[in-house]
Amino acid sequence: MxxxxxxxxxxxxxxxxxxxxxxxxxxxxxxxxxxxxxxxxxxxxxxxxxxxxxxxxxxxxxxxxxxxxxxxxxxxxxxxxxxxxxxxxxxxxxxxxxxxxxxxxxxxxxxxxxxxxxxxxxxxxxxxxxxxxxxxxxxxxxxxxxxxxxxxxxxxxxxxxxxxxxxxxxxSPEKHDEQIAYVSQLIHVLSVAVVNSTQASEETLMFAGNSFQELTRIADINADLWSELFLNNRTALLKSIEHFEIELDALKYTLEENDDKELKTIFSRAANKRREWY
Amino acid sequence: MxxxxxxxxxxxxxxxxxxxxxxxxxxxxxxxxxxxxxxxxxxxxxxxxxxxxxxxxxxxxxxxxxxxxxxxxxxxxxxxxxxxxxxxxxxxxxxxxxxxxxxxxxxxxxxxxxxxxxxxxxxxxxxxxxxxxxxxxxxxxxxxxxxxxxxxxxxxxxxxxxxxxxxxxxxSPEKHDEQIAYVSQLIHVLSVAVVNSTQASEETLMFAGNSFQELTRIADINADLWSELFLNNRTALLKSIEHFEIELDALKYTLEENDDKELKTIFSRAANKRREWY
Known part of the structure; x- marks a missing residue:
């Protein structure tokens, strides 16, 4: 063969x-x-x-x-x-x-x-x-x-x-693309946006914990490859970003309103879901 | 003593x-x-x-x-x-x-x-x-x-x-809070919002890579503690979220416009910055 x-x-x-x-x-x-x-x-x-x-x-x-x-x-x-x-x-x-x-x-x-x-x-x-x-x-x-x-x-x-x-x-190809948009591409989007919003100062960056180092790792991205991956899946990825933005807005609103009750509800929902997954 | x-x-x-x-x-x-x-x-x-x-x-x-x-x-x-x-x-x-x-x-x-x-x-x-x-x-x-x-x-x-x-x-306390809002609290915000936007299906979740598993780990959050941490730092955290949203919008716009040139520029900026940091 x-x-x-x-x-x-x-x-x-x-x-x-x-x-x-x-x-x-x-x-x-x-x-x-x-x-x-x-x-x-x-x-x-x-x-x-x-x-x-x-x-x-x-x-x-x-x-x-x-x-x-x-x-x-x-x-x-x-x-x-x-x-x-x-x-x-x-x-x-x-x-x-x-x-x-x-x-x-x-x-x-x-x-x-x-x-x-x-x-x-x-x-x-x-x-x-x-x-x-x-x-x-x-x-x-x-x-x-x-x-x-x-x-x-x-x-x-x-x-x-x-x-x-x-x-x-x-x-199925459709299911693949919809899921990849969420579990992989969205995470890359967030990583890139976090790094580009670059509020870190040299002196304090060394105190960033695991979560910051881990999330930003994938921002060291192959630009040529990932622009093709994103643009060939842009409909699913845009949908995934929009779902994310709804949740981001909800959380942001609790901060603006100083609403600790709703913020705790949001946290508990995430904690429960995460525990179901892993 | x-x-x-x-x-x-x-x-x-x-x-x-x-x-x-x-x-x-x-x-x-x-x-x-x-x-x-x-x-x-x-x-x-x-x-x-x-x-x-x-x-x-x-x-x-x-x-x-x-x-x-x-x-x-x-x-x-x-x-x-x-x-x-x-x-x-x-x-x-x-x-x-x-x-x-x-x-x-x-x-x-x-x-x-x-x-x-x-x-x-x-x-x-x-x-x-x-x-x-x-x-x-x-x-x-x-x-x-x-x-x-x-x-x-x-x-x-x-x-x-x-x-x-x-x-x-x-x-200084001000610097501390501003930096913590970015390197820690913002990452927790994103993790919670990603999990709550919950587009994962049971069958494909097992194929999620490291980056998804790592980012969502911190969504298993102590709701009582973190609601106090967020609300006691809400001004700095809201500012950090807003900086992030500007970058998210910019990236989203390249997808909407199918603009591979600008998308590559955004990726390269993130990759270069990340390499400076670690």
Whole structure:
């Protein structure tokens, strides 16, 4: 079975390493950056590397497209005529509905595309950040579409397990995007807004507790990637922000009104909910 | 030297244990809850315990008032006439300006009050949560007032170091409250509002990453304590929320306008700032 990894960044590079570690021999790497390809070969991450995808794609059974969200559909469109019949394509992006819509328009009916989201990002960038052990114990989501063959879904799920993922769960693209908007993207929004509101002074910042350090950690964000993730999910994310703002306003109003009774009610509701969750 | 701890909760109990561990013998405990006093004595946290503060306060050189913010000034007022000349009082609350203002109105000139903030809270409540090792490596802030004697400040700083605190820094009450509003209270506001906006479904919550779990941890909040902390610092906290909202609106606007250029600028600003900090 020939497997190509398209885009040898943190995630693509980690997949290459993980698949080799799992015993797969025919792992090929594609990256537009020549030195990235050279590093991947030198470090034994891939069997052979290519700068031009057309040179190798026709022979590939599985193609893991580890590109930025907006590059996926153009990539499929460019190479749609050289794909092997029965090939399985898969992506690794953190938003789904918009990507599926774009890809569906250009995907030939002779191949299957299993849209997936490995839930283990990184603040690192590029092949030097690749490390397949990051996947160990992580979870992944597979967002199925009606044309997916059960065999394709099972094969991708198997690959995820083999490189170390713990739970690989199927979920609808809509549900995925709505939930990711809340549990991930909203938290990134808050982190960025907290840091940009920058009321910290050098001397007191050292006294900030865990909660400040933890929340602001994700503000050290990959601007190119996350702007694509946000804008490809902007409807769900805006809805999530608006839900949040209703609660923020309610809390703010208790401060303005000096209303300790209502403030305690708000706190108790949050405390109870949090305890239900974890 | 006789030391009284008033209020044997998580912080008061931890101070009693820490001072004993540091070699102080005459540690007395006061709590309105009889069973709390009994536990403290049985577990050897204090030498002797009292339900009625008036029975012991006249002999105390140092009085660590580990009560809720709104109880401090009433406590001082109630016992102002029995305090030993030259006694040093200190508190442990997380807001300062409002407390100092209230206490200053009732504080006799024969004693000194060193307002302090040990920066190591807990989600636990009561004496069963007491554990002096929590203080090891933590930081504390001393908010000085013009009437403080240097000897009193030095003595309280020494006690903090002896129970395990790392850095004990002096800061003005205004600066303290303004910074705490940002690095601590604002983060609690966001956490509570995120949890209360509750868009999570049971099945997807398990896929929430670290950032969601970390931020929402502090939503499991002690409602009685934090409503006092927020309302005693409401001016600074409201200002902090408003600064945050300006940045949230700016980010939201880029989503509404699908403006990837401005969104990237916002991300880069946050990433650069965060990297400066940590």
């Amino acid at each position: 020939n497997i190509a990894i398209v885009g040898l960044g943190v995630i693509g590079g980690s997949f290459a390493m993980g698949l080799q570690a799992a015993g797969y021999k025919n792992i090929y790497g594609i990256d537009i950056n020549e030195s990235t390809v050279r590093i991947a070969v030198e470090q034994g991450m891939i069997q052979k590397g290519f700068v031009e995808a057309g040179d190798i794609l026709p022979e590939m059974d599985i193609i893991i497209i580890s590109l930025y969200p907006n590059q996926i559909a153009p990539f499929v469109e460019q190479y749609r005529n050289v794909l092997k019949d029965g090939a399985i394509l898969t992506d690794v992006t953190g938003v789904k509905t918009a990507i599926i819509e774009k890809v569906s328009k250009v995907l030939p009916s002779t191949v299957d595309f299993v849209f997936a989201h490995p839930m283990r990002g990184s603040e690192k960038k590029g092949i030097i950040g690749a490390d397949h052990t990051r996947f160990i114990g992580a979870n992944a989501l597979i967002t199925t579409i009606p044309t997916n063959k059960e065999a394709s879904l099972k094969l991708i799920e198997k690959l995820y397990k083999e490189v170390g993922f713990d739970q690989v769960t199927r979920v | 006789n030391i009284a701890i008033v209020g044997l909760g998580v912080i008061g109990g931890s101070f009693a244990m820490g001072l004993q561990a540091a070699g102080y013998k005459n540690i007395y405990g006061i709590d309105i809850n009889e069973s709390t006093v009994r536990i403290a004595v049985e577990q050897g946290m204090i030498q002797k315990g009292f339900v009625e503060a008036g029975d012991i306060l006249p002999e105390m050189d140092i009085i660590i008032i580990s009560l809720y913010p709104n109880q401090i000034a009433p406590f001082v007022e109630q016992y102002r006439n029995v305090l030993k000349d030259g006694a040093i009082l200190t508190d442990v609350t997380g807001v300062k300006t409002a407390i100092i203002e209230k206490v200053s109105k009732v504080l006799p000139s024969t004693v000194d009050f060193v307002f302090a903030h040990p920066m190591r809270g807990s989600e636990k409540k009561g004496i069963i949560g007491a554990d002096h090792t929590r203080f090891i490596g933590a930081n504390a802030l001393i908010t000085t007032i013009p009437t403080n004697k240097e000897a009193s400040l030095k003595l309280i700083e020494k006690l903090y170091k002896e129970v395990g605190f790392d850095q004990v820094t002096r800061v």
